[in-house]
Amino acid sequence: MGSGWWWRLITAALTGILCFHGVCQAQIAPNYTFVHQATSAAPVSYYDYIIVGGGTSGCPLAATLSQNARVLLIERGGSPYGNQNITNLGSFSATLADTSPSSPSQRFISEDGVFNARARVLGGGSCLNAGFYTRAGTDYVKAAGWDGALVNQSYQWVEKVVAFEPPMLQWQSAFRNGLLEAGILPYNGFTYDHIYGTKVGGTIFDRDGHRHTAADLLKYANPKGLTVLLHATAQSILFRTEGKLRPRAHGVLFKDAAGVEHRAYLSKGSMNEIVLSAGALGSPQLLMLSGVGPAQHLRSHNIKVIFDQPLVGQGMADNPMNAVFTPSPIPVEISLIQVVGITRLGTYIEAASGSNFGSPPSATPRDFGMFSPQTGQFSVVPPKQRTPEAIAKATEAMKALSNEAFRGGFIIEKIIGPLSSGHLQLRNTNPEDNPSVTFNYFQKPEDLQRCVDGITVIEKVIQSKAFSKFRYPYLSLQALLNMTLNFPVNLLPKHGNGSTSLEQFCKDTVMTIWHYHGGCQLDRVVDRNYKVFGVDGLRVIDGSTFHDSPGTNPQATVMMLGRYMGVKILNERLGRKRSN
Structure with missing residues (x-):
């Protein structure tokens, strides 16, 4: 190792950074004594709360409940700590391009043909996303029936650990000023609040470009009250169904990385519960695998029906994104x-x-961009033609381009809502596999019109004086959208005379912004306390309960919801104990 290796080890002990041959790696994990591999778990164990999914909502929920209860959090993925692709801003898209079985990002393709990703790592989607942090609007909070004061306290609890004000450099400043020239007023400065106009939002990347995730919120946990198991894949929720009583969830069957089964049960106590926080795909999928869902669909997979709930898997929506x-x-x-x-x-x-x-x-490979064939985010062909062969062809085409062709950026639009929605169904009974999901992008004409309106705003920004130094003066929006020049993304299928209408552009170039939601919606599958209708001892607390994506980007609200419901559940628990 050379004569200085011992000094590097001493330095590492002091700083938490390990360096060999000039390559430095962040410390493997914080001092989380409660985090273990599932292979070390007992065959049978008992807890007050069992949370399935250590993601954006599951981590803050577990940290909160651990203050006054024994909590098990099971996560099918591994730790984000030590993974530089997750940690560093400059290489964030590498995880999305990684399609290996051990990747923190599990790729799926909707029936619409749009490539997408679901998280498979402690911290969930906050380990994969582009980092934007912004709260939901006040109307959204009211519609959800949340307590406004507790919502604010819960956001603040999250923000102390993971939210930062971003540095505003030249390109982002020009974009901001271009929005103002385009009439997106007023200017609201830096704020987490969701208000009309142009604003600088928060980010979960700190000033050094290092990502902070929902897993960091586990620093709030009571180490004596929490056990986190990694590479623990839930197979099904276990129910008691004796006599004529309502089915009651009382345990979770999960497998470790070696394929060995373990059973975690709720300890005795009427307040103890199982909570699904497995995300908009994972939570409805696990409900169905456990016998809660549309009876006919479950029987077609030879799943015993615990409760016929036809609305499980319904209302799946994904905000369409289009980029220029x-x-x-x-x-x-x-x-x-x-x-x-x-x-x-x-x-x-x-x-x-x-x-x-x-x-x-x-x-x-780690340098490939988010909008590229490697991540499945590309618009060379319409969605249902984005086959593996098309991806390979697009990748080869990119190799012929010069470095200058990749110099620039993207201006994107995401529609509110959306109004269009679809459904989720099981493909098989393997919880490791992706379910089938349909989002029905632009099914509602209002969504398509919103996309057209968004592209029109983008045109004004590109043509603004503020943005002029980042624009070739001879390139109009139509030239960009019907690109015949050698640029990597705006390579569109041609229609008729070779030009493309904005409506056709929206349909052909639709991509995901990873804000999908639904499947266990509030007032349809769960009540206002997030308890699953028709069964006892079971809640769903994550983005699958949303009817609309909150704010411009949902991660802040998903983290807030984990904290918010954790506080409410603990207050219920303490109130019940006092009354007894």
Whole structure:
């Protein structure tokens, strides 16, 4: 190792950074004494609360409940700590491009043909996303029936650990000023609040470009009250169904990385519960695998019906995203989402820039951009034609492009809602496999019109004086959308005379912004306390309960919800104990 290796070890002990041969790696994990591999778990164990899914809602929920109860949190993925692709802003898209079985990102393709990703890591989607942090609007809070004071306290609890004000460099500043020129007013400065106009939002990347995730919220946990098991894949919820009583959830069957089965049961006590926080795909999928869902569909998979609930898996929605790549004549900084234009047209306008969004194929795989064939986010062909062969062809085409072709950024629009929705069904009974999901992008004409309105705002931003130094003066929006020049993203299928209407552009280039939700919706599958209708001892607390995606980006609200419901559940528990 050389004569200085011992000094590097001493330094590592003091700083938490380990360096060998000039390569440094962040410490493997915080001092979480309660985190273990599932292979070390007992065959049978007992807890007051069992939470399935250590993601964006599951981590804050577990940390909160552990203050006054014995909690088990099981996560099918591994730890985010030590994974530089997760930690570093500049390489964030590498995880999305990783399709290996051990990747923290599990790719799935909707029946609409749009490539998407679901998290498979402690911290959930907060380990994979572009980092934007913003709260839900006040109308959203009222519609959900939440207590406003507790919502604010819960957001603040989250923000102390994971939220930061981003540095505003040249490209993002030009985009912000371009939004103002385009009439997206007023300017609201830096704020977490969801209000009409243009604002600088928060980010979960700190000033050093290091990501902070929902897993960091476990620092709030009571180590004596929490057990976290990694690589623990839930197979089914276990119910008691004696006599004529309502089915009661009383345990979870899960497998460890070696395929060995374990059973975790609720200890005695009427307040003890199981909570699903497995996400918009995982929670409805696990309900169905456990016998709670549409009876006919469950029987077709030879699943015993515990409770016939036809609304499980319904209301699946994904906010369609459309992006316009804007090549720049000058270098741009690497930036993820920092600024948003909240319009009154039913659309949000955001932007990102730099080599992590448009790296040339000569770069290392971790440098490939978010909008690229490697991540499945590309618009060379319409959604249902995005086959593996098409991806390979697009990848080869990118290799012929010069570095200058990848210099620039993206201005994107995401529609509010959306109004269009679909459904989720099981493909098989293997919980490791993705279910079948249909989002029905632009099924409602209002959604398509919102997309057109959003692209129109993007055109105004690109043509603004504020954005002029990042724009080739000879490139109009129509030239960008019907690109015949050598730029990597706006390579569209041609229709008729070779031009593309904005409506057709929206349909052909639709991608996901990973804000999918639904499947266990509030007032349909769960009540206002997030308890599952028709059974006892079971709640769902995550984005699957949403009817609409909160704010411009949902992660802040999903983390808030975990804390919020944890406090409410503990208050119920303490109140019940006092009354007894």
